[in-house]
Amino acid sequence: MSIPKDKIKLFHMVSRMHQALFRASDKMLAAHAGISTTQSAVLLYLNGRAPVSIGDVAETIGIKITSMSGLIDRMEKKGLISRTRDSADMRTVLLSLTELGKIVSEETGPKIKQANDQMLAAGGSPEDWAVFTAVCERLIQKADETKDFN
Secondary structure, eight states: OOOOHHHHHHHHHHHHHHHHHHHHHHHHHHHHHSOOHHHHHHHHHHTTSOOEEHHHHHHHHTOOHHHHHHHHHHHHHTTSEEEEEETTEEEEEEEEEOHHHHHHHHHHHHHHHHHHHHHHHTTOOHHHHHHHHHHHHHHHHHHHHOSOOO
């Protein structure tokens, strides 16, 4: 069974959109706070939470656990987060915000919202976004459920 060209084009366009939005967000966050979009996602997730396992953070922000080590190392060197061992299971590493991490998280949250609003305002009406969001959610759910594409 072949995939219609319009669906392949849509997949490619969604990928390009994702990359473009991340580039714009990375540029803004680097200029404002010296952090990346992914680092910002970690800060925003940890803000206001008790220490959280690296695995939980990775799953929530949607990156592979194997990518977390370097990310966490860079954030710890910047003084944004700290690592501790879980007293109930010494194999588990917990992450929490430092005071600086909390400040950066609280400063960048509104900047991200403003940038998102500006970028997405060009995309259509609220109704258009509701439809687009629903389609994206269904595609994500289907991809997450799919174990084998054969």
